[in-house]
Amino acid sequence: MNTDTKDRTIYKPQFIRGDALKIPTYRVLKQDGSLYKNAQAPEVDQPLALRIYSSMVRTRMLDERGLASQRQGRLSFYMQSTGEEATTVGFAAALDDQDMIMTQYREQGALVYRGFTLDEFMNQLFSNALDYGKGRQMPIHYGSEKLHFMTISSTLATQLPQATGYAYGQKLAGEGHCTVAVFGEGAASEGDFHAALNMAAVLKVPAIFLCRNNGYAISTPASEQFAGDGIAPRGIGYGMHTIRVDGNDILAVLEATRQARKIAVEQNEPVLIEAMSYRLAAHSSSDDPSGYRSNAEEAKWRDLDPLLRMKNWLLQQGWWSEEEDKALFEADRQAVMAAMKKAEKVGRPHIDEMITDVYDIPPAHLQQQLQDLKAHIRLYPEVYPKSALQLDAPEGVNRG
């Protein structure tokens, strides 16, 4: 047993209270862009700082336009990450571009940072023939093999034990890469969370588990999700290196993740990071938060906007100006809208894609089912007009 209890004996039955272990929060940057007195900025040069900031801005614009076009009925669904951009861009900026990222669904910031193009985003959102996922999943289920970004799955927390396994494979491969799994504080209630972190600690894998504690899981506040001091203390329970950071503080997220990566890759030890933030927008385009939280609460967090915080820092560094800022926002807004228009015009996935990728090669029964379906579509072209048109066309050009 690795619990050597010899020299830690008590003779009175003292219960340790649930709040015995309070985990502090690591912060660097104040909202006004200055550093905390005792804090030190991580090494960030101007190009990196601007890559990070422009990724945050682009993410914001993507989300703004994404929701707007859902409201216009152009998109069936959208999920914004507003307020959490420092976390989702910041962690990505701390990684090697070859490290695997496995996310939940609200981490478009990481994809932007890695260089997923607006066209790539839009093809997925519009489920068109160029979507790498072949239009099979709902909007926001991005994935990119070349960017080492695992295709998103809607089922919460399933990516966590998968990250443990992926990282184990990376350890076997010995090429110095790690896996970062990102998840919400709600998803951390799932059994898969427990499985993932415990296995990662026991099997000593180079994985970083990054919890976005944004206060809500749809309508459920964190206070009805757990009773302890957030998610971080669980890491200690698993015998795992753990840190809590201010998730709206780009410099803190960046530095914590850099150091976490060092531990993961050099020591083959997993790390848990809990990033404290707030989901400023609705859960998704299907949600209306006014039923479960107050405007005042939202306003409080709006004042802690991570973009503003970073901008203030950039301004203080002399690396950025208000004019450049305005121009960037506007340019991105335009670029997003242009990409949308383009993606909307791309046709949808070919009917033949109905049965590909279920297996490596479609077995006989699936081929038969497709053939029957096509025969049926020929009978009723007016009912299935889009696929009727495809019947005699060659298969679409939709591989990425």
Place this chain on the structure above:
Amino acid sequence: MNTDTKDRTIYKPQFIRGDALKIPTYRVLKQDGSLYKNAQAPEVDQPLALRIYSSMVRTRMLDERGLASQRQGRLSFYMQSTGEEATTVGFAAALDDQDMIMTQYREQGALVYRGFTLDEFMNQLFSNALDYGKGRQMPIHYGSEKLHFMTISSTLATQLPQATGYAYGQKLAGEGHCTVAVFGEGAASEGDFHAALNMAAVLKVPAIFLCRNNGYAISTPASEQFAGDGIAPRGIGYGMHTIRVDGNDILAVLEATRQARKIAVEQNEPVLIEAMSYRLAAHSSSDDPSGYRSNAEEAKWRDLDPLLRMKNWLLQQGWWSEEEDKALFEADRQAVMAAMKKAEKVGRPHIDEMITDVYDIPPAHLQQQLQDLKAHIRLYPEVYPKSALQLDAPEGVNRG
């Protein structure tokens, strides 16, 4: 968010190490029967002490004979609890007899303490017509409604979220009862463990989660089960009152559970107890531990025998003598063997019990299936001789 991070800020990225939280072990009784210098014995009078001790002895004898008759081919399967009797009897002795107990499978001590008779044990072990479980589950899957002992299920950890739910019902009922769920350190790796403890803490239920950390899950040592400081620190993570006790120390287990019960019932707050012990026997009658652990290790723990420890204390109290002890062991051994012989002679469950209790009332298709089966048995009485004999007999008298 119930994570108020205001006044706990750090400005350097300090990771908290997995071993930051070391939980001490509560002990009262030394192996020689004397108390630790600073320890205090809980209130235990002679009748209670003897009820506890005789339950431990009976459990030991049950296990000795249970395994022996498995070896003789009389029983198909058996599981011993040798070495863990102080934990399994001790916790039960701290409860109100109406409190619900939900166990894993190695807690026969609690059932003995509650007064499950040898006949009741044997009827289950021999799957006879008097088994409350109607011979449907493997040996050791006991249950007793009147003793508030939930029928055991082989699927590990499933009883844990069930205990949370049961305790929630007790809280609604408001009669001052609690639920105790017992499980191994191996089972604590299951997703259901996480679900159970987190929900219990959030929903504030009167439940005690008692982990028997006995060093092994079949062949898997605790060191390959978790990397942290055992199971206890997880309780802190859930914001739950937590204590670790020496599981071979009857007085420590008793007192810790008593106080845990007080917290649970008076404050409607769950408690986690980790009892440190050792599985002295094989995992089950199907297992041979020589393939995965040393005799020396076993010997070390044999020296910490909880029965001996309690006996030494009783002797020092002047409540017990070596003669009485010998006589008790011998009487119990005889009683167990007599009960076995008796149970062996009881017929097996009636064929009609094949389809009862799947639903409250057997639906038409099950009635049909039973009828078809009986018609078949009539055709081949020599293939199914035991049930052939029952076909025209009335249904057995096997309800408890």
Place this chain on the structure above:
Amino acid sequence: MAKMNLLQAVNNALDIAMAANERVVCFGEDVGVFGGVFRATSHLQEKYGRARCFNTPLVEQGIIGFANGLASQGSVAVAEIQFADYIFPAFDQIVNEAAKFRYRSGNLFNVGGLTIRTPYGGGIAGGHYHSQSPEAYFAHTPGLKVVVPRNPHQAKGLLLASIRDANPVIFFEPKRIYRASVGEVPEEDYELPLGKAEVVREGSDITLLAWGAQMEYLELAAELADKEGISCELIDLRTILPWDVETVAASVKKTGRLLISHEAPITGGFAGEIATTIQEQCFLHLESPIARVAGLDVPYPLALEKEYIPDQWKIFEAIKSSVNF
């Protein structure tokens, strides 16, 4: 009588069940203040308090484990799984625990008070994980009852019966028609029988069988067939497990033909069970092979959803094939 949509009928049934029996407790993800993501539990927390209607942490295996324990204690546990696609983490607690609780204890303990409500099915642009119809997984599990209503009136009566049934019930709610299906619903407390199919339209040439949202396509197909002079008998199975062999067999003996439709992938779907039983019981009456119109054997797709759905046109074609066999 009042006009209600299916969601309102569900909400009304829960309200009545909670008012009638204070041991009824409703819970699940976002079920409390918010009233559930579809609002099926709206206002229940307000009316009956937080102790009886509440949010749980986000953990399906925990929700059902908790529900099993609560039901075994004697409470009436009504657990919501937010989407049927997310019921699988709870599969062990349902299949190994709830379904076997009474049998394994020789009836010392039971979880008869358990009802699991969950929205199922496609047609809402939900992709793989907001569209599945997993009823067949549960129908292979003795000890469970599986119920699916087709409209508001059925939903209320069947849900009240499910909550009060002495066995664990999985109650699948057809979310595609949550709001679209509107009808007259008695305001009072009533129950519809579990385990009984309903002949919703008599006919002579072929029996059409389905459940839940799929009944709508069946009815549309029957109308198409009507125009071609084919008379269809329509049956709503309502309870998938245990299912009403008698009603279906009687109909097939009359019509000589059977078509079964479900949205789930065809292979291993529950139509296979029905067809096999019916070919056994009605072998000499069958004038054509029993037909299935079901989902393709692929994960539920998004962009090609319309093509995937076993709609009225596919059913109509299968009807003609069967009749012309």
Place this chain on the structure above:
Amino acid sequence: MAKMNLLQAVNNALDIAMAANERVVCFGEDVGVFGGVFRATSHLQEKYGRARCFNTPLVEQGIIGFANGLASQGSVAVAEIQFADYIFPAFDQIVNEAAKFRYRSGNLFNVGGLTIRTPYGGGIAGGHYHSQSPEAYFAHTPGLKVVVPRNPHQAKGLLLASIRDANPVIFFEPKRIYRASVGEVPEEDYELPLGKAEVVREGSDITLLAWGAQMEYLELAAELADKEGISCELIDLRTILPWDVETVAASVKKTGRLLISHEAPITGGFAGEIATTIQEQCFLHLESPIARVAGLDVPYPLALEKEYIPDQWKIFEAIKSSVNF
């Protein structure tokens, strides 16, 4: 050739797979030093090191989640679930994740390297939780392959094929005959095809179809029938998903009769799928209803196990009923 029992054949296949490809990794509860509770992974840790053969913590959902991730990374993950009865906590990782991994990503990612080995079935006094045959649950899940061998020779060849197949495979091992089934097994590396049934005995009056341990009862029943002058054709389905419709249909067209047997509860079992497909494809050839001999619709019982099992006598009676229909 060497004489091996089924366990040794499995162990031998794993050994060959690990020797041939260093990316093959075996893991699960107690599979390390101990070699698994049935010893199927004996000596593999010794030979290939702890990194490639190891114990996991006790968490089935974690084992399969981990395996999915490992396979998606490009390793060949061979995960053991100690008993098929304990596969249900991993149901979500199998049904929602492994099965849909390739499809949902448009083939950017896949877990084709995943094989799940698990001992299944009754007849060993295992009661509810050491006896189940859950193959039908998985057979309703597009994206998975489901394989069951009947003897050592088949076990080795099918397991090697499963490990190397580019799709996730669940490999059910018939534990009742782990040691009882002994036969000649080629020592070299070989594969048997997935998705192909095998006609193990030709006959003319009726087709008998099963898989795994149930094949033994089928053979015994065929011998009983032989004595009564009934000629049985025996087919081992071997792969449950995707299954070999062609071979079965060809046989039924020849014999005119079909009997399917499995140990799992009859309702919702995979026999229903087979029977429904075959009645459709062979309608005009069928001389009697397709018969099923399967487990009762109850949790697997202990004391009444003998009565529960679909043994040769039950099969023999069903053969006679079919032939005399």
